[in-house]
Every structure is written in structure tokens, then in C-alpha cells.
Amino acid sequence: MPTHTANSIPPLDLRAQYGSIREEIQTALQSVLESQIFILGAQVHALEEELAAYCGTRFAIGVASGTDALLLALYAWGVRPEDEVIVPAFSYIATADVVSLLGAKPVFADIEAATFTLDPGKLERLVTKRTRAIIPVHIYGQTANMEPLLQFARQHKLQVIEDAAQAIGATYRGKRAGSIGEVGCLSFYPTKNLGGYGDGGMILTNSSEMHEKLRALRMHGETRKYVSAEQGWNSRLDEIQAAVLRVKLRHLEAWNSIRRAHAKSYTEALANVRGVTPPKVAEWGDHVFHQYTVRVPRRDEVQRALANDGIAATVYYPVPLHLQPIYTHLGHASGSLPEAERAAAECLSLPIYPEMSSEQVSRVAEALVHATQL
Numbered sequence: 001m002p003t004h005t006a007n008s009i010p011p012l013d014l015r016a017q018y019g020s021i022r023e024e025i026q027t028a029l030q031s032v033l034e035s036q037i038f039i040l041g042a043q044v045h046a047l048e049e050e051l052a053a054y055c056g057t058r059f060a061i062g063v064a065s066g067t068d069a070l071l072l073a074l075y076a077w078g079v080r081p082e083d084e085v086i087v088p089a090f091s092y093i094a095t096a097d098v099v100s101l102l103g104a105k106p107v108f109a110d111i112e113a114a115t116f117t118l119d120p121g122k123l124e125r126l127v128t129k130r131t132r133a134i135i136p137v138h139i140y141g142q143t144a145n146m147e148p149l150l151q152f153a154r155q156h157k158l159q160v161i162e163d164a165a166q167a168i169g170a171t172y173r174g175k176r177a178g179s180i181g182e183v184g185c186l187s188f189y190p191t192k193n194l195g196g197y198g199d200g201g202m203i204l205t206n207s208s209e210m211h212e213k214l215r216a217l218r219m220h221g222e223t224r225k226y227v228s229a230e231q232g233w234n235s236r237l238d239e240i241q242a243a244v245l246r247v248k249l250r251h252l253e254a255w256n257s258i259r260r261a262h263a264k265s266y267t268e269a270l271a272n273v274r275g276v277t278p279p280k281v282a283e284w285g286d287h288v289f290h291q292y293t294v295r296v297p298r299r300d301e302v303q304r305a306l307a308n309d310g311i312a313a314t315v316y317y318p319v320p321l322h323l324q325p326i327y328t329h330l331g332h333a334s335g336s337l338p339e340a341e342r343a344a345a346e347c348l349s350l351p352i353y354p355e356m357s358s359e360q361v362s363r364v365a366e367a368l369v370h371a372t373q374l
Helices: 014-035 042-055 066-076 094-101 146-156 208-217 239-249 252-270 299-308 325-330 338-346 358-373
Strands: 059-063 084-088 105-109 131-134 159-163 183-187 201-205 222-224 292-295 347-350
Touching (some): 014 239, 042 059, 042 183, 059 208, 066 094, 066 159, 066 183, 084 094, 094 105, 094 325, 105 325, 146 159, 201 208, 252 358, 299 358, 338 347
Parallel strands (some): 084 105, 084 131, 159 183
Antiparallel strands (some): 183 201, 292 347
């Protein structure tokens, strides 16, 4: 059984983060309580403006979750039953589930081994007359290789909807994640680099038409009060979450910088360790290390050894999407998408968060070296 002591190292430490910004958070929450406005008020409006400016888009639309951001974005672009959407096979289930919720079919593509992101070279054979969009996932805090994906999409008249849930602040050739495709989707789940105190999400776009459409879709399709022009959802970011996120946004760049420093220390410590492959930082941009994910062939044994040493390493994600029980009916066999399957078997995410000390980083690296040599 794992040994949990005062010296245990968790995957992240939200209590420590809260301690560092407690007064700012309490002041922000108090302002919402005093206003007694809780839905789509001044805090949401201000956060939308601040995030659009930070990410480099004209508009941002606050919604109830990162999943809803993807769902509404797909619907706004016209994805309907019987359509197809290409998604990477290595991601969280939400990336594909939103396609299914609209009655469309997720078409699974393999990933690049080095970056865990959608492989542009594997898309051509997946396109049919029903294909409407591609969802590249900026996994673990690094963008997909967007240039060839965008070129491919233009050739086939497809829309590109970025799943940037794990990559706020990351860049691709100078552009922020979420600002590169037609639409970008963010998640504010509490564990994210910019996390709220509950669910929340944001849709980024440069299109005034999409902006207006998405604002209606998040509010039951209303184009004016009590008048709905089309089917919509109840998917609104609330004022309390927006107030918390506005405080945290002020710290995001500093926090991401510390994450990069910790990642650099990990990589230096693990560079020549047999049986460990550190993550690759692609030449096209900045990685924000939502996760620091290594490959280890004996992953489950290594994870158990770390747990026995009080270190909580995590597996994201142990079952690739094409082999999920929900998609058995699509008939994918084991071995059909080998890189996604290999990643699911080998990936292990080490603790990484801004409040970690350099001593903790060193201890995790040393423990990993020891665990891989057992």
C-alpha cells in the first residue's frame, strides 16, 4: 500500500495556491456577493475581454464548462447528425463525446509519438464526404502542429476547432493556443493551469458572426430577451467563477514560467536515464506543462513504486478513445492506432505545479530514476 506522510508529493496542490492568493480571492468573491448578480454580469464580461486580449482573439464567450465550449462550437459550425469530425485517439473522452452528443460520428486519428498530438500525416485517408471539422487537442500544455493541419483543412473545406483545455498560454509560432483555428475552446476545471473553483469554459473566436451566434446558443438560443431563434443550451459561466478566474489570470504568466522551470529541471535530471523518455518541447512554440509526462515501458510498476514512496504520479489516459467501451460499435481493433495505444500504455505524468519547491522536483526525479531501475 502507498505510504502517505507529511512529505508526500501530490499531483498538484490547490491549497498552497489558494494560500498564496487568499486575500485577492476573498476580495473578489466579496464583490460578487455584495453585487448579488450571479449570472452573466460584470465579472463575466470583464473576464471575456481580458481573456480575448490575453489569447489574441477579438471575442471570448464564457460557458459552463470546457465540454460545453466544444459542443457549442461544433453546433455553431453546423455539425449535425450523420456528419463526421476527426479527433485524436489520445485525449480525454470529452473531445469525442461532444461529437457523439450532436449525433455525429467521431473519426479517430493517430498521434505523433514525440508530442502526443494529432498527426497531420494520418488524416488523408480519414476524410469522407461527411467530414465537417477537425479537433486538434493541445495535450499536456503543448499545441499540435497547426500549420499542416490548417492547410489540410483548407484543402478539404473543413473547420478547425482547437481543444486548448490544457494549454492556455502555450504558443504556436507566436500565436496563443485557442487563437489559431476558427474557434478555440478553454476549460477552467480546477486542475487546469487557469482553474476555477468549479466548472467553467470559454470559446475564443475572431468572427463577429460566430460571437453573436455563440452568445445566443449559451442562453437557450435567445436573440433578445424571451425570444429564441433556434435551439440552444443553458450554458453560462457564472459570476463567482469569473471573479476567481480574473484573479488567477493576473498570475498565470508567472505560474506558467515556474512550470517551465520545473520541467527544465526534470528534463535535465532524466535526460540520460535508461527506460525514461522525457517530453519533447516542439520547435514551434512554448509549452506550458499542464502535465510533465514521461514515457516509461513498465509504467504501472513504476507508478506503484512512486506511490509507495509518497509520490502521486498520474496516468492520462490509460484507454485510448477508439478502444473506449462507448465506441465499441465503431469496430476499432486493438493495434489499429498504434501510437495512441502505445502512449496509453507508457505515459506517466509527474507532479508539477508552481508551488512545488526545487527540492520536491529533485526528490521526484530521483525517485523515478530509482523506480525504473528496480
